[in-house]
Amino acid sequence: MAYDPTNKVVVVTGAARGIGYEIADQFLQNGAKTLIILDILEDIGLKAVKTLSDKYGEGKAVFLKCDVTKDLEKVSEEIFQKYQVDVLVNNAGVLNEASFRQTIEINCTAVVEWSMKFWEYMRMDKGGRGGTIYNVASLYGFQYNPWTVFYKASKYAVIGFTRSLGHPYNYDKTGVRAITICPGFTDTAILTGNTWDWHKEGFENVMENEVILQTPETIGKAVVDIFTFAETGTVWVKENNEPIKLAPLCT
Numbered sequence: 001m002a003y004d005p006t007n008k009v010v011v012v013t014g015a016a017r018g019i020g021y022e023i024a025d026q027f028l029q030n031g032a033k034t035l036i037i038l039d040i041l042e043d044i045g046l047k048a049v050k051t052l053s054d055k056y057g058e059g060k061a062v063f064l065k066c067d068v069t070k071d072l073e074k075v076s077e078e079i080f081q082k083y084q085v086d087v088l089v090n091n092a093g094v095l096n097e098a099s100f101r102q103t104i105e106i107n108c109t110a111v112v113e114w115s116m117k118f119w120e121y122m123r124m125d126k127g128g129r130g131g132t133i134y135n136v137a138s139l140y141g142f143q144y145n146p147w148t149v150f151y152k153a154s155k156y157a158v159i160g161f162t163r164s165l166g167h168p169y170n171y172d173k174t175g176v177r178a179i180t181i182c183p184g185f186t187d188t189a190i191l192t193g194n195t196w197d198w199h200k201e202g203f204e205n206v207m208e209n210e211v212i213l214q215t216p217e218t219i220g221k222a223v224v225d226i227f228t229f230a231e232t233g234t235v236w237v238k239e240n241n242e243p244i245k246l247a248p249l250c251t
């Protein structure tokens, strides 16, 4: 089945900068009706809206200050009163190997809670119009090495959750698709996040010898491409500037 971004109302968390911003830009470039940008970074978020409005027209992008770990009820209520949402992209994320709790709260608990809130709202069997829940995991959602042990735990969970929620059994009942993208290393501020001291050397090797750093724009484009063709419950990889491919299945 083909899915069309044209005229869709799209909510993207953590979209003030980085990959989220490029996802917002690419959805608008591909005809989305409205982009709702959620982030804790107010100044950067407002600048993002200005840039996108200059590019695509006044009112095409909207910023709401939002901490995904705290503001779900308030912000979702505000959104549902003003807009008919078609797509939620759970993109907000952190790399903070000093705090498992914060990592899980932002990268995992918030992803599950925001997904479920919008899934209930979109369910066709409960009066909704259907839609797409689109989660940003990582290559570190299924690969492993000794580094970023909290980060990987959070991203592995996102893949298991999205595959199960998006299972055709659930889609047939609700009309809500759930899909995942797993980017490889991408040139954003998250790479300056917090790692363990004795992991830095390992990462230096990875970054020098194994990694082709992608631009966030590359991931924004891949997100919209995948949006157009992905069957529910599927997980996709965009790494090293290679073509989009399916992630390996865990059975």
Ligand SMILES: NC(=O)C1=CN([C@@H]2O[C@H](COP(=O)(O)OP(=O)(O)OC[C@H]3O[C@@H](n4cnc5c(N)ncnc54)[C@H](O)[C@@H]3O)[C@@H](O)[C@H]2O)C=CC1
Residues within 6 Å of the ligand: 013, 014, 015, 016, 017, 018, 019, 020, 038, 039, 040, 041, 066, 067, 068, 069, 091, 092, 093, 094, 106, 136, 137, 138, 139, 182, 183, 184, 185, 186, 187, 188, 189, 190, 191
């Ligand atoms: N850059 C990379 O190499 C890769 C990134 N990813 C994932 O892509 C997503 C986006 O990250 P990047 O753009 O790379 O980094 P980034 O640091 O530029 O963007 C993350 C955004 O999330 C926002 N955010 C953080 N905590 C938040 C909260 N509690 N509430 C609302 N917003 C919050 C930040 O303010 C920021 O705008 C993350 O989920 C990350 O794990 C996945 C694979 C590779």
Ligand SMILES: CCCCCC(=O)CC\C=C/C=C/C=C/[C@@H](O)[C@@H](O)CCCC(=O)O
Residues within 6 Å of the ligand: 095, 137, 138, 139, 140, 148, 151, 183, 184, 185, 186, 190, 191, 192, 193, 195, 200, 201, 203, 204, 207
């Ligand atoms: C191949 C997997 C790609 C997935 C990447 C992500 O999901 C992004 C976040 C995960 C890990 C990021 C690690 C970042 C490391 C950098 O800080 C690195 O440059 C550190 C090198 C040591 C140093 O310069 O201090």
